[in-house]
Amino acid sequence: MKVVRVLFSVVALLAIWSIIALGQSTLQGGDNISNAFPIPFIPFNDNGTTIGYTDDYSGNCGPAYGAPDVVYAYTPQYYDIIMASTCSGSRYDTRLYVFEDSPDNIIACDDDGCSNEYSIYVSRINCLPLEVGHTYYFVVDGYGSSSGQYTFDLTLLTPVYSLLQGTVTKSGDGPLSGVNIRVLQDGYIIWQDTTDDSGHYSAEDVNLGTYTVEASKTGYITQTSDPTYISICEPAQIDFALNPVPPPPIGIIAGYVWESDVITPIEGAIVTASPVDTNLVTADTTDSNGYYMLPDMQTVLYNVTASFPGRVSQEVQDVQVNSGETTTVYFALEIVHPPCIYVIGDVNNDGHFTGLDVTFSVRVFKGGAFPQYHCDCPPGSGNIWYVAGDVNGSCSFSGLDVTYSVRYFKGGPPPIPCPDCPPH
Numbered sequence: 001m002k003v004v005r006v007l008f009s010v011v012a013l014l015a016i017w018s019i020i021a022l023g024q025s026t027l028q029g030g031d032n033i034s035n036a037f038p039i040p041f042i043p044f045n046d047n048g049t050t051i052g053y054t055d056d057y058s059g060n061c062g063p064a065y066g067a068p069d070v071v072y073a074y075t076p077q078y079y080d081i082i083m084a085s086t087c088s089g090s091r092y093d094t095r096l097y098v099f100e101d102s103p104d105n106i107i108a109c110d111d112d113g114c115s116n117e118y119s120i121y122v123s124r125i126n127c128l129p130l131e132v133g134h135t136y137y138f139v140v141d142g143y144g145s146s147s148g149q150y151t152f153d154l155t156l157l158t159p160v161y162s163l164l165q166g167t168v169t170k171s172g173d174g175p176l177s178g179v180n181i182r183v184l185q186d187g188y189i190i191w192q193d194t195t196d197d198s199g200h201y202s203a204e205d206v207n208l209g210t211y212t213v214e215a216s217k218t219g220y221i222t223q224t225s226d227p228t229y230i231s232i233c234e235p236a237q238i239d240f241a242l243n244p245v246p247p248p249p250i251g252i253i254a255g256y257v258w259e260s261d262v263i264t265p266i267e268g269a270i271v272t273a274s275p276v277d278t279n280l281v282t283a284d285t286t287d288s289n290g291y292y293m294l295p296d297m298q299t300v301l302y303n304v305t306a307s308f309p310g311r312v313s314q315e316v317q318d319v320q321v322n323s324g325e326t327t328t329v330y331f332a333l334e335i336v337h338p339p340c341i342y343v344i345g346d347v348n349n350d351g352h353f354t355g356l357d358v359t360f361s362v363r364v365f366k367g368g369a370f371p372q373y374h375c376d377c378p379p380g381s382g383n384i385w386y387v388a389g390d391v392n393g394s395c396s397f398s399g400l401d402v403t404y405s406v407r408y409f410k411g412g413p414p415p416i417p418c419p420d421c422p423p424h
Contacts, residue, residue: 029070029152032056033103033137036073042082044154046072047089050140050147057139059097062111067095067142072152074138076130081157081233084138085124087114092148096123099137107136111143127157127233129208163230164203166238168195168215175199176242182214206230215240249323254293257286257306257331265290266333269308276301276318297321306331337379340421342388345405347371349388353415358405361389365399377421387423391415 028048030036037046050068057071058064086094097109113124121143130136140150168179181201183191190211191203203213210229216222220242228236257269271292272283277300284292299321307313311333321327345353348360349372364370371386377395389397392404393416408415417423 029072029140031070033071033073033099036071036137039072039074039154042080042154042156045152047149047151049149050142057103057141059095059109059139059141060106061097061109062095062143064141065144067145068147069139069141072138073135075135076132079132080130082128082130083124083126083155083157084128085114085153086122086140086150087116087124088153089116089118089151090122090149091118093119093121093143093146094123094150095141095143096125097139097141098125098128099139100134127231157233164206164211164213164236164238166201166213166240168199168201168240168242171241171243176217179215179217179242184212184214185209213238215242217242220244249299250296251299251321251323252293252295252326253297253302253304253319253321253329254326255329255331256290257292257333258290260332260334262332266308269306269333271304271306273297273302273304276303299323304329306333308333310336312336337376339379339424340375340377340387341424342373344388344415344417344423345391347386347389349373355409358402358409361402361405365402375421377418379421387418387421390418393418395420
């Protein structure tokens with residue numbers, strides 16, 4: 001294959017010499033892809049001008065306001081990796097871009113990738129793979145409406161053998177050998193090995209793409225790199241400094257449980273703490289002063305709960321425990337208020353809602369005896385009233401409820417309890 005490539009290069013050289021023999025000392029790119037100058041081989045270099053040429057293409061990097069452009073064409077006979085540039089001697093603000101087969105397929109574009117003594121805004125496209133079976137059109141263009149003299153160079157690049165490598169050290173110390181290295185792509189292991197005595201690893205034959213690297217060793221905290229794009233031409237260097245796994249730090253959760261007056265301690269209340277992400281539970285019971293203490297707690301977030309019969313349980317979420325410190329959590333528990341137990345509409349308290357309750361209600365509002373049952377509604381509010389008489393859902397007992405009851409027994413809508421204290 002090398003012989004064939006040499007023969008091809010010789011033929012290409014003969015073509016160049018023929019052009020020079022015809023008196024064209026500057027090859028000069030073509031005006032568009034239909035008459036693009038054919039590049040016979042790489043390495044290749046040329047110089048020319050875009051002045052007097054037309055604006056045929058625009059690329060997709062940097063603004064284009066009518067700058068004229070010239071075109072070169074190359075059809076590779078082998079898989080090549082190249083660098084294209086206008087860096088060496090272009091004298092105006094260039095842009096450089098590449099089509100694969102047609103202007104509809106832009107595969108690379110650069111505006112200000114390099115500079116020279118004439119212009120700080122010239123262009124370079126690095127590490128561009130060229131596949132056999134395609135024609136590539138290199139367009140030398142200008143920024144905005146710029147034009148002028150340019151140089152154009154194509155250079156073959158040699159891919160490195162190892163595209164991904166690095167060194168693992170112990171944080172604040174020297175190299176770390178025997179570290180398990182895994183190279184992953186989309187969750188799959190592409191390559192794995194361990195570091196050598198110098199802490200070095202080298203992932204060979206890793207193709208072009210985006211990867212993450214994981215470094216792990218017993219007794220050390222595992223680290224995973226950010227996703228890294230592997231270039232064709234230059235190896236990615238991903239180093240790690242692993243930290244030893246520290247002994248588990250501990251702290252204390254402590255505090256008091258009181259009645260709702262925040263004065264009277266509750267003895268015998270149960271206080272539990274559970275890490276936010278596990279089901280483990282640590283518990284203690286309050287003493288006569290309402291005090292509790294949960295020692296040897298890991299330095300994580302906890303949900304801490306206090307409970308006592310006849311009181312509403314209370315939970316404090318996301319309590320952070322710090323190493324060597326006491327985190328204080330206090331509780332003030334409210335009394336559990338019993339629900340209202342009744343039958344809606346049962347004003348005479350016989351356990352049923354019938355026409356007799358309508359008659360009883362009428363008597364109430366004419367000065368008769370009040371209903372026997374009443375309760376605190378809503379529970380704990382101190383608002384005590386005759387909840388069974390409220391059949392229209394107004395959270396009050398009035399003549400409107402009598403009217404609603406009469407309608408109900410004539411086929412109207414069913415009774416509606418007060419939503420603040422539905423019957424139990």
